[in-house]
Amino acid sequence: MKAVVMDGVKAPLVVRDVPVPEVGPRDALIKVMACGVCRSDWHLWQGDWSWVGLSLPMPAILGHEQAGVVEKVGAEVHLIKPGMRVLTPFHNGCGACSYCVSGDSNLCERAGRRTGGFAQYAVIGGADFNAIPLPDEVSFAAGAAMGCRFMTAYHGVADRGEVKGGDWVVVNGCGGIGLSAVQVAAALGAQVIAVDLDETKLSRARQEGALVTVDATDANVPARVREITGGGADVSVDALGIKATMLNSVGSLRKGGIHVQIGLTSAAEGGQVSLPIDAMVFSEIEFRGSLGNPHHHYRPMLNMVVSGKLNPESIVSERIALADVPKVIESMGNFGTVGFTSIEDFS
Ligand SMILES: [Zn+2]
Ligand SMILES: [Zn+2]
Structure with missing residues (x-):
């Protein structure tokens, strides 16, 4: 599959062919239909946030604002099925720690940070907990924006x-x-x-x-x-x-x-x-x-999107192809983007 690959901090981002990721027993593989290019991707590319212990193993595929269609699921996934439209928060919850069970899944003790959205396919770990069904009325671009920003x-x-x-x-x-x-x-x-x-x-x-x-x-x-x-x-x-x-x-x-x-x-x-x-x-x-959004607060937010009171899509100002990602990220150093830039062409 095609992906935008980061080989090191501040190294030029390159589009190249990489293997489709493996799907573990609790994971779902999605065909990415939209992925936002977020300022956090730029921060990670700059090597920021090492002071809070955040650094990625290289090479890495950035991109954490993805929505798509489930392609296949692992043997222990029961609620999420192939063909479902889903979005996913950038913070993976384990679904079992004291924070997750009390509703503060954005503070999960074993939180993983989502990556891998700048690619044709991506994995959602712990899919029954972390894949959130996207209502048919809501576009993939809007769904992607609700993965992070x-x-x-x-x-x-x-x-x-x-x-x-x-x-x-x-x-x-x-x-x-x-x-x-x-x-x-x-x-x-x-x-x-x-x-x-x-x-x-x-x-x-x-x-x-x-x-x-x-x-x-x-x-x-x-x-x-x-x-x-x-x-x-x-x-x-x-x-x-x-x-x-x-x-x-x-x-x-x-x-x-x-x-x-x-x-x-x-x-x-x-x-x-x-x-x-x-x-x-x-x-x-x-x-x-304020960090992310607890999983159960997706319900009121999505209700407001479906009823038209909120409209994430109106903030999407640019729709780009995967190949455009490197130059968009580079432009973020001087605040060159306006609103959401969303990848919608993964060819
Ligand atoms: Zn947890
Ligand atoms: Zn983000």
Whole structure:
């Protein structure tokens, strides 16, 4: 099968023929129908996140936002059958640890990180738990987006941010996750302020439901947000993970506000950013991490997609072929992509 192969950190990505992956007794093999190219793929290609113990054995096939059709299943798979349309979260759950059984499968003790989506076929390990049926009404591109960026934004906004109607919500960084967060917060009835340096991305944010946009190029973002909201936002999301967006986000909150950290840092921060702790204590600001989306929260999210209240497909701005992946990943170093870039041609 054809796949985009990574031979080493920052080494040129190449499209070549590799064997179709083996299917273990609890696995499913899917024919990949769509796979998003996510900023996390770029981070892994850069060798980021070694500071949290994340590094891939080489050679590796990146790609963790895939949806497809089940081709075959292992002998111990009972619920997932060949021919089913499925998506899968980027975080594999074991289905048996205390986190998985209490519903927090995104925090699984034995979590595996999904890879292998930049290929014609991919394996979903522990398929009965980790393959999520994709309703017929939902496209493969939308399903792929719900493997990582869209579902990550959903969990960050709806669960960790506890966003409700009428809240002022700031979204810092309007890449794929940021635009998704804008859409989800607006669908929940919040008043959304989108912040970015790029007018194209801010214009996309307005299309996804942002009430106000702030160009951070020259603005003092916290001061501007306080002015717009009359004292600060209820919830603020850092969808990017650099020092500036994190500090702008925390500084934009009203007393008692919730900061949701979705973006992971890059080499410049190496996982460490100083925060204004005293100001956060005096204002009872909460700092919450948000990772992926627990498996059982797919149900409400998919319900909202089927009923049209959420629309991951509207954030797909480019549909590409497998052969285009290397240049798209390389362009992510200078934030060259807008919305979701989705591979739909695997020939
Ligand atoms: Zn587990
Ligand atoms: Zn991702």
